[in-house]
Amino acid sequence: MEHVIEMKDLKKSFGDKNVLNGISLSIPKGTIFGLLGPNGSGKTTTLRILSCLIEPTSGEVTILGHQISKHKEEIRKKIGCVTESPGVYDKLSVLDNLEFFAACYQIPKAKRASRIEFLLRQFDLWERRNDPAGRLSKGMKQKLSIICAILHDPEVLFLDEVTANLDPVSIRKLKDLIREWAASGKTIIMSSHILTEIDELCHEFAIIKGEVIRLTTPQKFREEWSTYNVILDVGADLQKSEQIIKEAKEVEAYKRVENQFHLRIADPETANPQLVKKLVAADVTVKYITPLSVSLEDSYLSLLDQEKEAI
Amino acid sequence: MPTFVIIREWKELFANRSVLITNLAAPFVILIMALITTVFAQNGKMEFVLTLMKLTNPLLNVAGEDGTIAIARFYFLLFLIVPAMIPLTFATSSIITEKITGTLESVLVTPISTREFLLGKILAFSLPSIALTWVIQLIFLGFIFASFENASSHFSIVFILAMILLVPFISIISLSLSVVVSSKVDNVAAAQQFGALLVLPIIGLAISQVIFLSMMSNPLIYLGLVTVCAVVSLITFQISVKLFDREHIISKWK
Numbered sequence: 001m002e003h004v005i006e007m008k009d010l011k012k013s014f015g016d017k018n019v020l021n022g023i024s025l026s027i028p029k030g031t032i033f034g035l036l037g038p039n040g041s042g043k044t045t046t047l048r049i050l051s052c053l054i055e056p057t058s059g060e061v062t063i064l065g066h067q068i069s070k071h072k073e074e075i076r077k078k079i080g081c082v083t084e085s086p087g088v089y090d091k092l093s094v095l096d097n098l099e100f101f102a103a104c105y106q107i108p109k110a111k112r113a114s115r116i117e118f119l120l121r122q123f124d125l126w127e128r129r130n131d132p133a134g135r136l137s138k139g140m141k142q143k144l145s146i147i148c149a150i151l152h153d154p155e156v157l158f159l160d161e162v163t164a165n166l167d168p169v170s171i172r173k174l175k176d177l178i179r180e181w182a183a184s185g186k187t188i189i190m191s192s193h194i195l196t197e198i199d200e201l202c203h204e205f206a207i208i209k210g211e212v213i214r215l216t217t218p219q220k221f222r223e224e225w226s227t228y229n230v231i232l233d234v235g236a237d238l239q240k241s242e243q244i245i246k247e248a249k250e251v252e253a254y255k256r257v258e259n260q261f262h263l264r265i266a267d268p269e270t271a272n273p274q275l276v277k278k279l280v281a282a283d284v285t286v287k288y289i290t291p292l293s294v295s296l297e298d299s300y301l302s303l304l305d306q307e308k309e310a311i
Numbered sequence: 312m313p314t315f316v317i318i319r320e321w322k323e324l325f326a327n328r329s330v331l332i333t334n335l336a337a338p339f340v341i342l343i344m345a346l347i348t349t350v351f352a353q354n355g356k357m358e359f360v361l362t363l364m365k366l367t368n369p370l371l372n373v374a375g376e377d378g379t380i381a382i383a384r385f386y387f388l389l390f391l392i393v394p395a396m397i398p399l400t401f402a403t404s405s406i407i408t409e410k411i412t413g414t415l416e417s418v419l420v421t422p423i424s425t426r427e428f429l430l431g432k433i434l435a436f437s438l439p440s441i442a443l444t445w446v447i448q449l450i451f452l453g454f455i456f457a458s459f460e461n462a463s464s465h466f467s468i469v470f471i472l473a474m475i476l477l478v479p480f481i482s483i484i485s486l487s488l489s490v491v492v493s494s495k496v497d498n499v500a501a502a503q504q505f506g507a508l509l510v511l512p513i514i515g516l517a518i519s520q521v522i523f524l525s526m527m528s529n530p531l532i533y534l535g536l537v538t539v540c541a542v543v544s545l546i547t548f549q550i551s552v553k554l555f556d557r558e559h560i561i562s563k564w565k
Contacts, residue, residue, distance in 0.1 A: 014562060045562075051420045052314035054558040076422040086419030091326035092319065104421035132326070150418060 002029045004156060005050065005186040010059035012045055017078045019045045021210040022059070027189065032182045034198040034205030041075050043191040047158050051081040064155060076107070080154035084161040086145035090134030094125060094144055096285065097133055098151065105152035110134050119147045122177075138165040146174070156215065157181065161188040163197060175201055199296040214303065222299050228255065230264035230272065233287040234279065235259065236251065254281040262292055314433020317438070324401065324435075334400060335443065337394045342447040345386035346454060352379040353458065380465045383455055387466075387474060390451070393444045394482035398436035400562070402486050403502040405432060406493040410560055425555050429490055433548065437482040444478045473533035480540035487547035494555045 005027040020042045027033045035043045048054045049061060052072040061068040065076050079163055088097050095116065102112045120126040123143045130138060133144060142165040150157065159178075162169045172220040178188055178201055192198055198205050199218045207214040216222065223229075234241040238259065245254050245261055252272035253264040265271045279286050324331055409415035419427065452471065455461045492505045 048561065053419055053561050061401055073422050073424070076420060079418040079420070081417075083413060085413040085417070085418055087413035089319070089323060090412065091323045096319070096322055100315055100319045101417070104418060105424045106463065108421060133531065145417065148419075 003027060003075070004029045004031075004064055005189070006060075007046075007050075008060045010046070010049065010061060012042070013053070014055050019210065020049075020056070023208065023212055025206060025212060025215070026205060027187060029187055030095040030182055030185050031204060032178060032188045032190065034202035035189065035208060036195070036198060036205055037191075043182075043208060044160060046208065047081070047160050047189065049125040051079060051158055052076055057101070061249065070132065070224060071281075077152070078154055079156045079158065080149035080152070081158040082142075082146050082149045082162045084164055086141035086165070088133045088141055088144050088148065089175070091132060093132055094120070094283065096131045097144060099146040102151050107152055109256070114150060115153075116147075122202075123147055123173075129195075134219050139167050139170055142166055143170065154186070156187045156189070159165055159188060161190070161192060163194065164174060164192065173235065195297040207300070222293075222296060224299070227253065228264050228284045228292050228309050230263040230265050230268050230289060231292040232263055232289045233259065234263040235285050235287050241279060242281055244278055244284070245275075247273055248278060253260040312429040312433035316423075316428060319434040320405070320432060320435030321439075322494050324439075330400075332398050335439075337397065338390070339446050340384075341389060341393070341449060345383075345389070345451055348386065349379065349383045349454070352382045376392055376483070378563070380459070381432075382450075384465070387448070387451060389553060390448055391445055393447070393480045394437065395485040396438045397443070398486055399483060399489050402432065402436045402489045403493050405436070406490065406560075407496075407498060407502050419561070421516075425557070426552050427554055429555060430548075433483060433486045433490065433551075434475055437445040437479065437486055441479050441482055444482075445475060448475060448478075464556055469530035469532065469533050473537050478536045480537070480544040481529060483544040484540070484547050487544070487551040490551040491547075491554050494560060496549075 003026040005025070007023050007025045010020055010023040011018070019040075023042070023046060031181055032127055035046060049056050049068070050063065052068060052075055054193070055069075064078055066074045077260050089100070092100070096119075098116045101111065102116065107115065117126065123146070125136075125140060125143055125147070128140065130301060133141060136144065141285060142162070146162065166174060178190075181205075190197075190201070202218060203235075204215070204217050205221075206212045216224070232241075232245075238256070240258065241261065245251050245263065250265055250267075251263050252266060255262050263275075263277075268291065276286050276289060288290070406415070409418070452466070455466060459465070489502075493502050496502050496505055
């Protein structure tokens with residue numbers, strides 16, 4: 001598998017404060033990769049190193065085959081970066097902003113106008129092209145900032161909390177675009193506090209806290225961190241059911257949640273029918289038994305709680 | 312030549328017309344003062360000022376020149392403050408404002424080099440102030456040659472050329488120093504205060520040296536001065552590129 005980004009034992013300290021304590025990650029081409037972590041965990045610092053804005057204290061980073069310590073200019077031509085706050089010039093018109101960034105990215109003059117028009121139409125900003133950026137709403141500015149970063153059609157895109165100011169329709173549209181970009185072979189590294197975004201978009205993600213504390217996929221992570229994986233509804237027969245559940249060897253753990261039971265069952269496919277049989281035999285009405293879907297957020301918070309306890 | 316940076320800065324400058332007009336008006340105020348004072352001196356109404364000038368600057372006595380010429384020459388030299396001071400206000404706040412609004416980060420992730428970025432900024436602010444200074448220098452020169460009988464004997468071609476050529480170099484020195492200051496402080500107010508504190512004495516020193524040298528008649532001294540300023544402006548620009556610490560600006564500024 002071709003790895004577009006390779007980080008080896010990446011460390012960064014500001015004065016005597018260590019922000020990154022040795023991050024190693026390999027990100028394949030065409031991947032949407034998420035960076036998760038609490039505030040101050042080093043997500044933005046990692047993205048800034050990858051965007052060639054700051055130098056690592058030690059370690060090595062290779063992007064698209066170029067070592068970051070030696071070929072910054074080459075890398076900058078092939079990457080795009082969108083930060084949380086839209087970095088656009090308020091006094092300049094939308095078009096002037098884009099003309100400026102197109103020149104910064106050395107896009108040939110002949111190609112600029114058509115590329116700018118295509119992206120402005122794609123992001124529904126064409127009608128506002130002559131307005132000063134300062135007159136746009138926060139969401140529109142964020143869109144403009146995204147357009148500025150992808151003007152040169154980068155191979156790798158870094159998105160730092162990019163949906164922060166967008167409305168739900170624009171978020172949906174951006175998510176579709178991110179999927180399209182990845183499908184066309186671009187690699188996207190995004191940091192976000194919105195776990196549903198990571199869940200919906202990312203093929204793989206890393207939870208970092210100065211170092212990588214988990215590297216996994218949203219699906220695997222949920223499975224790993226779900227304490228209860230089956231939900232059982234028995235209507236009114238709660239006491240009788242609880243006695244059976246307590247004694248059933250198929251059930252590793254359980255908890256009552258209002259009129260339902262959340263169960264931890266090792267092999268639900270074979271164990272669920274057996275449990276249902278026992279309940280029915282005891283005249284319990286089983287309304288339904290179904291897999292319990294655990295959100296990424298629940299799993300993430302469980303992991304952070306465990307990390308806290310470990311400290 | 313990073314013309315796209317220059318054009319972007321100019322568009323922003325023109326969008327901020329009230330600040331622009333206020334700053335552009337200042338050189339014309341100095342020009343009007345120069346014209347009025349010289350006319351007054353020609354009519355013998357500036358004896359008190361001349362006495363004061365001779366007291367504070369004994370070189371005037373050494374030179375033994377006509378007092379009115381000395382006043383005119385003094386204003387000619389005073390115009391050199393314009394290329395140093397006018398762009399300073401814009402330049403010092405420029406980089407810091409870009410950091411605060413987040414545009415600096417967006418620009419620094421692009422392939423633009425530090426040299427291109429800073430050269431663009433310095434030229435964007437210096438070119439209008441250089442043009443403005445040359446305009447007021449030429450107006451004043453026209454007035455001098457129209458109103459003084461032996462103007463060419465007091466204002467030699469070498470002196471005039473030196474004054475004109477010094478303008479861009481003084482502007483670049485001033486702006487490069489302001490970039491150094493902007494790179495090292497973390498807010499607009501500090502940048503402007505430190506900028507003025509650092510740049511003013513240096514420019515003041517340079518101008519006082521010019522005033523001293525203007526009492527000399529050797530044209531080589533003027534040419535030497537222009538050469539020194541040219542070299543210093545190149546060195547200060549290189550220093551400003553070297554000291555423009557992207558990491559410090561991105562990670563330390565709030």
